Amino acid sequence: MLQLLLVVATLARIHGHYTSGDVVYHPMPHFWTGVGFCPAGRIDHGGISSALADPGLRINLRHIAALPVGAVTHIRIHWLLELIQFWQYDPSGIPIYDFSKFDDFIDFLHEELRLSPVLEWMGNLGGVFSENPLQQSFYWEHLVKTTVNHQLARHGASRLANWRYETWNEPDIRGYNKLNFTAQSYLDYVQAVRRGLSKAGNPDTQDGKLQLPMYRSLRGPAGLFKDPNNHPLCWKLLEHCSQRVVYCPIDILTFHRKGVEGTATEIVNGSLSLMAKIYEEYPNLKLLPVANDEADPVAGWETPREFQADVRYGITLMSTVMQYWHAKLTAGTLGSLESISHDNAFLSYHPHEFTQRTLLAHFQMNETNPPHSQFIQKPVYAALGMLAKLGSRAADLEVVNMDTKHSVGVLRTVSGGVGGPGQYMATIFLSPEKAGPKITAFHHKYTLNMSIANESAFITELLVPQVTDPYHVWQQAGSPAYPNATLREAMRRAQTPRLYKTGPIWQYNSELVINSASIPLPWVALLRVCSASWPKLRRPQQLSIVEVTHREVFITWMEHPKSTQCLLSYEVWFKERDSLGPSADWQLISRDWHLPYPSFQYAPSDQGSVNGFYKVRGVDAFNETSPFSQIVEYLEL
Numbered sequence: 001m002l003q004l005l006l007v008v009a010t011l012a013r014i015h016g017h018y019t020s021g022d023v024v025y026h027p028m029p030h031f032w033t034g035v036g037f038c039p040a041g042r043i044d045h046g047g048i049s050s051a052l053a054d055p056g057l058r059i060n061l062r063h064i065a066a067l068p069v070g071a072v073t074h075i076r077i078h079w080l081l082e083l084i085q086f087w088q089y090d091p092s093g094i095p096i097y098d099f100s101k102f103d104d105f106i107d108f109l110h111e112e113l114r115l116s117p118v119l120e121w122m123g124n125l126g127g128v129f130s131e132n133p134l135q136q137s138f139y140w141e142h143l144v145k146t147t148v149n150h151q152l153a154r155h156g157a158s159r160l161a162n163w164r165y166e167t168w169n170e171p172d173i174r175g176y177n178k179l180n181f182t183a184q185s186y187l188d189y190v191q192a193v194r195r196g197l198s199k200a201g202n203p204d205t206q207d208g209k210l211q212l213p214m215y216r217s218l219r220g221p222a223g224l225f226k227d228p229n230n231h232p233l234c235w236k237l238l239e240h241c242s243q244r245v246v247y248c249p250i251d252i253l254t255f256h257r258k259g260v261e262g263t264a265t266e267i268v269n270g271s272l273s274l275m276a277k278i279y280e281e282y283p284n285l286k287l288l289p290v291a292n293d294e295a296d297p298v299a300g301w302e303t304p305r306e307f308q309a310d311v312r313y314g315i316t317l318m319s320t321v322m323q324y325w326h327a328k329l330t331a332g333t334l335g336s337l338e339s340i341s342h343d344n345a346f347l348s349y350h351p352h353e354f355t356q357r358t359l360l361a362h363f364q365m366n367e368t369n370p371p372h373s374q375f376i377q378k379p380v381y382a383a384l385g386m387l388a389k390l391g392s393r394a395a396d397l398e399v400v401n402m403d404t405k406h407s408v409g410v411l412r413t414v415s416g417g418v419g420g421p422g423q424y425m426a427t428i429f430l431s432p433e434k435a436g437p438k439i440t441a442f443h444h445k446y447t448l449n450m451s452i453a454n455e456s457a458f459i460t461e462l463l464v465p466q467v468t469d470p471y472h473v474w475q476q477a478g479s480p481a482y483p484n485a486t487l488r489e490a491m492r493r494a495q496t497p498r499l500y501k502t503g504p505i506w507q508y509n510s511e512l513v514i515n516s517a518s519i520p521l522p523w524v525a526l527l528r529v530c531s532a533s534w535p536k537l538r539r540p541q542q543l544s545i546v547e548v549t550h551r552e553v554f555i556t557w558m559e560h561p562k563s564t565q566c567l568l569s570y571e572v573w574f575k576e577r578d579s580l581g582p583s584a585d586w587q588l589i590s591r592d593w594h595l596p597y598p599s600f601q602y603a604p605s606d607q608g609s610v611n612g613f614y615k616v617r618g619v620d621a622f623n624e625t626s627p628f629s630q631i632v633e634y635l636e637l
Helices: 045-053 055-065 100-113 133-155 183-199 232-243 264-281 283-287 311-329 379-387 470-476 485-493
Strands: 011-014 017-020 023-027 034-037 074-077 085-089 095-098 116-120 164-166 204-206 209-211 219-223 252-255 290-292 337-342 360-365 372-377 398-401 407-416 423-430 443-446 456-463 498-500 512-515 524-531 541-549 552-558 567-578 599-602 612-620 632-634
Touching: 023 407, 045 055, 045 100, 055 100, 055 360, 055 372, 055 541, 055 552, 074 164, 095 133, 100 116, 100 133, 133 183, 164 219, 183 232, 219 232, 232 264, 232 283, 252 264, 264 283, 264 290, 264 311, 311 337, 311 379, 311 407, 311 423, 311 456, 311 524, 360 470, 372 470, 372 485, 372 541, 379 456, 379 524, 470 485, 541 612, 541 632, 552 612, 567 599
Parallel strands: 034 074, 034 337, 074 116, 116 164, 219 252, 252 290, 290 337
Antiparallel strands: 011 017, 017 023, 085 095, 204 209, 360 372, 398 407, 407 423, 423 524, 443 512, 456 498, 456 524, 541 552, 552 599, 567 612, 612 632
């Protein structure tokens, strides 16, 4: 069991940082909120358009967007530029492009999912670049400028400020280098992209100097940085930038470092080693922020691995974030870390529904008419949701020895406090990432220093092997390729963190007691403490209902930023519509479900109808409810 109590301390502010007792809290941007994938199929306009219009892929993205607000903010999709179709050359030889497919997908990301793209300038767009090698630089500059101007006209500069632009992904890898770049043609290409971004829109001037807004920032070279003899392009760009950093075409240095055997330590140590090598060779590049675009436990997303199916992958991802935070704070070679991203937004396929590197298990239900896709959220999905609850300031990572063999990583975060309404604390306790599932009993008292109001409440959620483990539920049922409705419901009841809540706390001068006697390793616990004066829950926004299959819908809604840290769960209400009009009574269709994230899949077990009216509200740690969302009617065609 876990017993959780608190101790009071004094909160002070010192040089922009906050202290609580002996703990110093530093401003912590949530730097881990990117995901990515490569669409399946042909790499051309038709293939990429078809892949990104696939209903299963769209539902997959809806699930990813239905994490808590801020959990995922950016999505990096290889070959996204291929959605732009080359149409023809104008009389002066300048390409004319059709943006309709690109616009449709960007609108889907923006308007329905509230996600921002990471747009890689990579593609061949009907052969424009391969057929005109001598004009490649001009055509790249023109395409970049045209694309950004087109999106500025449609969405405005404030929205594009959240976009990220990046050079060609892993240009040294033959499978990606479709234009057969040489060292010189690659440098020419990067410079052309830079010029296109710089000329887009109406550049502002201040004191006679060009001011480039965020939507003109360029990231790159998105490289593996292996042996310079085999990976010359990315190293050549760094050499070029080091000579005069002020004229370097990239603003953020991006690289890819994954683990080898699936541990967070390998990812972070690999990043530290690479940046040490880069800074030794090119010390001037210390002026650039850096980012790991693909901070995954091991290369090869398709390769099935057992740990990617269960709690271990979620714990590895959380450990990766925590160790990167520690490396960032130590002001070493990762002191200028800007962000990390995870390549785990792929669609898994049979028979590896759970074991591939994905956030969701994907079941292709080919026996229905028409066929459809079912998704189960894996523990790593829940882990991203838990990370979203962290505060805006964090202490350094602590390692607490529980016994002679085991230690627990602790990350303490806070929001609010001095000068603000109330205070909020979120702390992650992380057991060893590669353990278990096995029971190892230890008992430890841990003091949490925090200044809180006279009344506080806490919420404790855990990811635990075989308990919050849909994969285990599926295996126990024989791992069917087409799980029935009963099994799908059982898996979904195991897909969210397990809630441990005994009510508000009214006493102080106590300690947190961790007693793991009944918890199998590995596990992670998120403790949230809310003062009564913390801002209350706001009304859920943008309630949306989309069809999954006959008599089954996926319901999502948007959270209000900075109002859901103290959310306990959501309630989904439904009022059936019959042929004679609305029925009389609202039903709580999410009764007995723990819904910490803004989505719910509804399939009436009694063959009832999904036609009717829906509304949603939140419940917080004090059992107070938010206003209901707007009522939305759904009619199945």
